[in-house]
Amino acid sequence: MRGILASSIGVTCAAALALPSAPPAAASAGTPVPVADAATRTAGTAEVPADVPGSTRSLPLRPLTHDRASGAVLGLTPRTVPAFSLLGVVWDDPSAALHGRVQVRTRAAGTGEWSGWQDVETHYTEHGADPDTAEAASGQVRGATAPLWVGESDGVEVRVLPESGEPEGRPGDVDPVDTGAGEEQSGGEGQSGGEGAGETDGVSALPAGLRLDLVDPGEAEPDPGEAEPADGAEAPRTGAMTAGAKAASAANSALAPLGATEIPALTAEETREELVTLRGTELTEQQQATPYIGPRPAIVTRHGWGADESLREKKFAYTSKVKAAFVHHTASGNGYSCSQAPSLIRGFYRYHTKSLGWRDIGYNFLVDKCGRIYEGRAGGVAEPVKGAHTLGFNSRTTGIAVIGSYGSKNPPSKAVKAVARLTAWKLGLHGMNPKAKTSLTSAGGNLYAKGKKVKMKVISGHRDGVNTSCPGGKLYKKLSSVRSEAAGYQGR
Template structure:
């Protein structure tokens, strides 16, 4: 591990706001990472102490982070090259991700737990939750992987396949805050359903009082958003034609008190590692069915950074968890439907219908393409991704029905 790597001098790491070090990648040759035998894992040389990657405390917050420049061997070039770090000890961390300035690549990692045992190699999904290219944050964003929640890591080893420029590994410890253990019933940051909604569409129908559809939402203070990391002024969308459903692929075994920590870590990765103006999703729903404010101003329709090419007329809801092999609970479906009904009714959208949306440019639909999409869709309908996981995707018809029923009941 070299602390004087020139790649750090070639780019401004000021936006990352944490410890910046460099780890050398070892060239393993061309070919897919999955084909490399375990014997090629590069360990520190015999008799040489393993240097720990230190996380630096975030100023004014509860957490710590390190942004580690992965310096490629300058003698190795070309798409398909497999580069791998040595196995490094680290300070405790809970979430990781790899970003890069340009290019395309795939990433695998293995992580050491608090008992000193190393996990198997696992892929880290590529990032498709992105701001649109015609926005300021879209023009400055880095590419990379999704954020991977590991819970408790004490070591890491990274493998990168492909041609990427200036790769950086982010290790994030969101820390522990007093409100993390606060019982949900006593949470003052819960925003109750207001009887007098600010939206005229929520007030009356045919001269009669109309039931508000605004659900209870745990605000950003409830999970500890460091507001100075959110930059610029939130940009409103003119209308809401769709609700995009995502999953965060962060695992399903988290506890209630873990949720604020997960949200803080994702927020740090989105703003400080990727350079976005805020966390990408408008809302989060945890596996207990609780709704959390994501991007600023949840009562307004704010343009997010969740669905590349389709952020300009939509709301993004991310379910905390992984739904490739696990089905969502009824509480999860209810939470998503509550937000969808609230936002879609304002604009008289039918959650059981389709709509025609013009892409602003995604990896699936070029800019200017008119696409027929469900009003409530899954992320894979607009981008080349497996999100929101097969089981959550298969549950979308249930979410649409729940949303339609909720809207219909509010009109009675």
């Protein structure tokens, strides 16, 4: 079994750090911004037992003294925190939008060096469960920014800069990038001014309960004492699997043995034979005679990337079939190595479940920059698992997220090819042509009203169903080639 170990946790300092680019925090005065009930959130300085596989900490954002240079009204002054690798800003109302900018800078645990300011993608409400579903109406769902991967860090500073109004049209393609190494000074924590200052400084225009969630994804590594197979391939790990881990693994039992860390790739002929086994009674005579399906690619299972199955809902959620695939980017930045991809996915999973209150990770599949494919939401990679990736269009679709930010940066060719291979197989299981169009019915969103029938390309970008910049302009432009390549893999 792949055990998950908590990463080392630093001791929280009682005082904020004093840096050249930011003066020490001022004492808070006046009425604080509303924050989440402390009883329902992990305290920012609380200690976590060493055997906890990863952790999430919430730090309420506080008013900052007026800073004419940056315009920030809420945030956190520089401070030492327990180790984390991923962050995001969360708020109470999932339907509320954050009109403004969220910027962070972090201190690397290994070097002690502070990063420059980075923008966090604030448009994330276009993900999530469809309106009026049990997942959306659970009472646990919250609004949030996209998660940002920063690598192992032990210090953080945050500032929120409100806008007077949201620009018209689709959100722009902006990737998280350094916006300077702290040349602008942040104000200290405290009251921004006297009576009515909240209105003046834009605090009232921001969602209530803003807080920073710091995510330690934990570590996943093979069980001690397990010998590696002679051929170098990873063997199934079934020792001491939890009930949840067994259930998630068993959902792929037709494709791989219990405890498998990867579902192996198949040849075209093997895939066609498997299609008949999996969908034989559902296939028409023509489909049985000439099945259009791409070779099954290798897929790292949830057990392979180290999912803590206790974080998700026990039951799996399904839709009737898969008629289309929506392609996303995670908008989490590109500063990761391929060996770190499992850690990022564990971070996304914890962020989606613990911070946003979803039943499981939202995406059905994820693809890293090296083209490796990962199982997302539990329930079986060959099954029509219902995700929470495209608001209003989670039924009869699958969601594929390329890890990274591709608004201004071209996606790696290996990742694009992997999306083509994955869609050729997944859509082929349901007889769908990657180059065709299909009809979907909106469950309600910010682009199409509930009940609206929409003609969509079988392989679409997130922005085709929702008013969002996702999957980034550069990745979106690659979808035409993805459709052609996927059709070719299917033999069309």
